[in-house]
Structure formats: structure tokens, C-alpha cells
Amino acid sequence: MHNEGYMLKNGTVLTLESSLGSLKRADVVIRGNRIEQIAPDIQLHAGGYEIIDASGMIILPGLVDTHRHVWESLVRTAGTNWSLPVYLQNLYYGGLGSKLRPQDSYIANLLGSLEALHSGVTTLLDWSMPYSPEHTDALIRGLQESGIRAVFAVGVNGETEYWNRDSKLVISDDVYRVKKQYFASDDQLLTMGLAIRGPEFSHWDTTVKEIGIARELNAICSMHIGFGNWGAQDRSVTRLYEAGLLGSDLNMVHGNKMATDEYKMLADAGASLSVTPEVEMMMGHGYPATGFFLEQGGIPSLGVDVVTSTAGDLFAQMKFALQAERARVNEQILAEGQMPGELNVLAGQALEFATTAGARALRLDDRIGRLKPGHAADLIMLRTDELNLFPVIDPVGAVVQFANASNVDTVFVAGRPVKRHGKLVGVDMERIRRLAQESRDYLASQYTLSDADRVLYS
Template sequence: MCLVEKGYLLKNGCVLSMDPSVGQYARADVLIEGSIITAIRPDLECEEAIVIDASDMIILPGLVDTHRHVWESLLRTAGTNWSLPVYLQNLYYGAMGSKLRPQDSYIANLLGSLEALNAGVTTILDWSMPYTPDHTDELVRGLRDAGIRAVFAYGVPGETEYWNRESRLTYSADVRRVKLQHFSSNDQLLTFGLAIRGPEFSHWDTAVDEIRLARELDAICSMHAGFGSWGSVDRSVARMAEHGLLGPDVNLVHGNTMGIDEYKLLADSGASLSVTPEVEMMMGHGYPATGAFLEQGGTPTLGVDVVTSTGGDMFSQMKFALQAERAKMNELALENGEMPGELNLQSRQVLRFATSAGAQALGLGSKVGTLAPGKEADLIMIRTTDLNLFPVHDPIGAVVQFANPSNLDTVFVAGRLVKQGGKLIGVDLDKIRRQAMESKVYLLQQYRFSDAERIVYS
């Protein structure tokens, strides 16, 4: 019997739980009561539940993106030809990001979160750099109104006086107001993090103080580190390890050019690494550190990162991470005059990066990232009858290497149905598009890209 009046019973799906104690089912049912999964096994019955036919579907945990600048959805497709320095020149340091009004921040985060949900990304870390308290409140409101699960990683403004190695500027007192007003409870969809500059983009003492501030506020502490031409020179991870600053509450982003010993230090401390493979290879961060971190005992997580330059779905990032690492190792074999044998990285590992490992990195592993009784019902359902998937021999391989957002039939977040039949539920997309277009037009009136790009963006 169901314990609540309303629940959902997903019948006869192929279940990829990502939980070793639950396992994988070619055919099973999933019972959701309230926000919680209460049972996973074949032939469940519950008269009170709304039955959803999951036959010809793969059921798996919602995907977890551990690094995304969500507001940049407002400038989608603008940066397809930008390197990292050009991107920074156009979006920060007095450029486009500083022109946002609070209402632009709201629609940007709402639009970007809905894009994620539509693609089966039920959890994101929003690496945010608000300019005023009003901007902060509107960014949070955009996440909340979308109904996504998110870590709001609160940063400092994206201005040069903050982002340089001598900067001692830090968070205002508003950081505590934001924590108290919006994140007083951990029992909600939105949780709190700090997006700090770290020792490569601020003074060392400032970085230390901000890591300690994150711990004082019981917040995930995320920073960009160990990438680009300075990553191998600074050895900031080794320095943080020497000072006892690493730990499971620390999330490093990119890490492409760190020393091998630094990957080991990171893994041994329990800190997480967010790999954003497509953007890293495109923009000049360095080769994705997926394999290097794995070899030193770590488990990478995945992020989309810059949605000005690539789409906001995790299927693409899984494929990029998988094939980039395989290509690297295959090339080494060919250089030795050999053909590759068994591929070094498997689809199952990469699906873990995008689900359970991501949730663990964000401090949400007890709630989401796997499907198991007692976990919150963040899950997605993928149609296997679509022509790009049918017929399925390996469901994990199908998800990682064949699926795309068009195959997403159903999405739940905390037991709430947010997408069904391939369409978002309760969302006025026409209104949101109008608001987003108004903000886009406003921003382009405030700031212009280079002359060669004006025609494209106008």
C-alpha cells in the first residue's frame, strides 16, 4: 500500500540505479511517494499511485552538472569562436556581465535552468558572480522558479580589481544575508556554496580567508585552478595541500595542467574535480584531466561550463569526456606501433561521473545521484524507441554514447513531474522567450562585441 494519497508508479522500465546495492534491472518498477523513492523492483502494485508506463524507457538518476555559469544562457551561441581570453574580454572585466540589470539576471537563470531540466540535468552548481544584492536575489529567484535542484555558488563581481593575484578584496557582509535569507535550511532544492577566485586569481591570504569563510558557512567551496599557461607554474593545489586547505568540501574546476602529484593530493583529500571537456578543449584551458585524475585515485565529475559556447546538455559532455580520453590513450598505443586493445575508459564510469560522483561532489550524495529507496526522486526517463537509440543492446552505452535531449521523455525533481511526453510542464515558454529577448536587446544596446561580430549578434 502507498503511504500517501498521491504518488507515481513507473512500470516496466529498464532501471539503471547507479547504486551497487540496488543494481540494474532489464525490467522493473519504481515507486515514488511524495518526494521519495520508496521501492524499486519488478511487479510493484500501488492503487493510490498515478501509473506511468515506462516500458521502452530507460530510467536513471537525473544528471548532475557540477560547473555551469547559468546566467550566460542569455548570450547563447555568442561564443562559438571565442578562446578563453576573448570570452573573458567579452563577458567580464567591465563587459557584458557588468551590464546586467537584476531583471536580466532573473530571466537568464530561469532560462538556463529550464534548458538544463529539459535536457535531463536535474542538479547544477551555478557558479555565479552577482554585482549587487538585488542581482543576487534575482539569480536565486530564477533558479527557484525553474524548480531545479541547484547549488548557488555565490561569487564576487567579475571585475579586474577583484580578479588579479594581488587582490585582497573579498565578500561583503551580504554573503551572510544571502545565506540566512535564502539558504537557512539544507532541506530544500537550493543549497549554498561559495564561488571563490582561489590562489590563482586573488592574493594567497584572500584565498585562505575565503576557504575558511566557506567552512564557517557550511558551504561547498568551488574555484577555478590548475589550467591554462599558469596551471603548471603556480602549483596552487600543492600549496593548498601543504596548508591543510583541501577536503571534501573543496571543488576544483578544470585542473588541466596540474602536476601528477597534485592530482594525487586532490584525490587523497577527498576534494572533487569538475572537468568541462568540450569547453576546455575549445577555449584553451588544456587537455581534459579525466584520465590523470582517475589514475591518481580520483573520480572526476562533469560540467557544461560556458553556455555561450556550447549547448547545456550533459550527454554531449559525457561523450566528449569519454572519447577525448580514449583518443589520448589510443594515440599513445599507435605511437608505440601498436593497435589499441580494450578501451581504457568505459561508458559505465562516465555515467557515474555525471550522476553519483557529481552529487557526492556537491554534498548531495545522501539525497540524489542514485536511485534507491529513501533517496529523493530525481530521475529521468529516456525513450528507447527513437531511431537514434533503437534497438538497444547496452542501455548504459545507449545513454552515454547515443542519447541526446530529444530522447528525454520524462523528468522528475524531488518527486515533482517537470517534463512528460517530451514537454516541460507548467512553463510558459512564449513568455520566457519574450523576456529573454527583451534582455538580449537591452544588453546589446549597452555593450557591443567587435565590429566583425556585430552583424551576427545584432
């Protein structure tokens, strides 16, 4: 029998759609690549649907990671003791990234994308720094093969000639080939972005030029900005505002040290802010800007950032963002001699950061980020019978505060199951591990890490 689609039966459904809300017990019908119905006790009048028992499951939109360097999965765990300068020394500026061959880039992006899917991340922005057109093609192939939905944000390589405030070197014209060859249509799983250095890592004229190129290509334009001592005094957002360059197609990353009025400039312009709280607190970017942006009318999205230093799931990032912001405000209240009452940020907001806000940041909110008829069937199902979740009183709180990647039972992307019963579908993991190990060993033979981490390759 031809499979028309799927019915997910009797799950707890967190739609993140205001007109539908959260349903304690409901069905989700998937037809083709889209959601057809969401309601309790749906009676199908046509055959050909596979019925999936969702009893004891929480069904929610697939998580959206708006800032990740996907290739770094190949050297995961290397950076657990790295500050930001040490990370840059080891990964870029002549480090490991410069030693990648195209075949290493391919398996790195395939491995990293599969990690994301396994963890319930159905969409991500891959902030990429390829070293040649061949590397670019290989990185895209890795994303394509995984089946993930992604924005491939292509940038310049990580050499210091590009990454300094005097650099007038503009991104390669190869971006036009990439657009034509891979991203001629926006109605596909992979869409195009530009990963630019921005005014803190290139000449101002370069920034203006590259924003213009991104807009010519109709591509999201993402940049690291306003963090660490490098960006604390620059007021780069103010310069962009005064030049009339801010817009909803700009995705700012980190923003820990920006001035208060600059968060409002971003929010008013509809620009997005990707907060990567765990890595920011660890590596020295500054305190996560979650609350600073919220207070000025923005809604941040979340990213893992560097999987050399932390696992590639967004459950941890929801918790880090939530507790860091709560701690910031609680400390202010304690300093005034009071005790906190209602917490200033709620679990449901953190879930929005990882779903609807992420979709909006990537300009994909017309198709993903919430569950509603007509939207793409990008969704995940979490088992609640495991010891870390059972019994559930508050399903939103369960997702944000208690769940982890091990609870992800099923993942759909565009109506296709890519993970079922806790296992990725149609993936030859022996092949993946073999290729990744070969590439990892090759990189180890080409570059020696800093003294503190040399034990990794001994």
C-alpha cells in the same frame, strides 16, 4: 483522488546503486518526494498512485552538472568562436555581465535552469558572479522558479579589480545575509556554495580568508585552478595542501595543467574535480584532466561550463570526456607501435561521472545521484523508440553514446514531474521567450562584441 505518488511501470532501470544494479524490466514507485520501491512487478496495496507506462524507456538518476555559469544562457550561441581570453573580455572585465540589470539576471537563471531540466539535468552548481545584492536575489529567484535542484555558488563580480593575483578584496559580507535568508536549511532544493577566485586569480591571503568563510557558512567552496598558462606553473594545489586547506568541501574546476602528484593530493583529500571537456578543448584551458585524475585515484565530475559556446546538456559532455580520454591513451599505444585492446575508460564510468560523482562533488550523495529507496526522486526517463536509440542492446552505452536531449521524455525533481511527454510542465514559454528577448536586446544596446562576433547583434 489525492495523488500519493507515481509508479513508473516496466522500464529499464539503471540505478547506479551497487546493491540493485541495472534491471532490464522493473518498476519504480515514488511516494512524496522520495523513491519508495524499485523492483520487478510491484503490486501496489494502496490507491492514489498515478501509473506511468515506462515500457520502452530507460529510467536513470537525474544528471548532475557540477560547473555551469547559468546566466550565460541569455547570450547563448555568442561564443562559438571564442578562446578563453576573448570570452573573458566579452562576458566579464567590463563586458556583457557588467551590464546586467537584476531583471536580466532573473530571466537568465530561469531560462538556463529550464534548459538544464529540459535536457535531463536535475541538479547543477551555478557558479555565479552577481554585481549587487539585488542581482543575487534575482539569480536565486530564477533558480527557485524553475524547480531545479541547485547549489548556488555566490562569488564576486567580474571586474578586474577583483580578478588579479594582487587582489586582497574579499567577498562581500552579503553572503551572510544570503545564507540566513535563503539557505538556513540544507533540506531544500537550493543549497549554498561559495565561488571563490582562488590563488590564481586573487591574493593568497584572500584565498585563505574565503575558504574560511565558506567553511563558516558550511558551503561548498569552488574555484577555477590549474589551467591554461596562468596556472600551469603555480602548483596551487600544493600550496593548499601544505597549508592544510584541502578537504572534501573544495570543488576544483578544470585542473588541466596540474602536476601528477597534485591530482593525488586532491583525490586523497576527497576534494572534487569538475571537468568541462568540450569547453576546455575549445577555449584553450588544456587537455581534459579526466584520465589524469582517474589514474591518481579520483573520480571526476562533469560540467557544461559556458552555454555561450555549447548546448547545456550533459550527454555531449559524457561523450567528450570519454572520447578525449580514450584518444589520449590510444595515441600513446599507437606511438609504441601497438594497437589498442580494451579501451581504458568505459561508458559506465562516464555515466558515473554525470551522476554519482557529481552528487558526491556537491555533497548531495546522501539524497541524489543514484536510484534507491529513501533517496530523493530525482530521475529521468529516456524514450528509446527514436531513430537514434532504437534498438537498444546495451542501455548504459545507449545513454552515454547515443542519447541526446531530445530523448528526454520525463523528468522528476524531488518527486515532482517537471517535464512530461517531452514538454516542460507548467512553464509559460511565451513569457520566458519574451523576457529573454527583451533582456538580450537590452544587453546588445549596452555592449558591442568583439569584431569576429559583431554579426550576432547586427
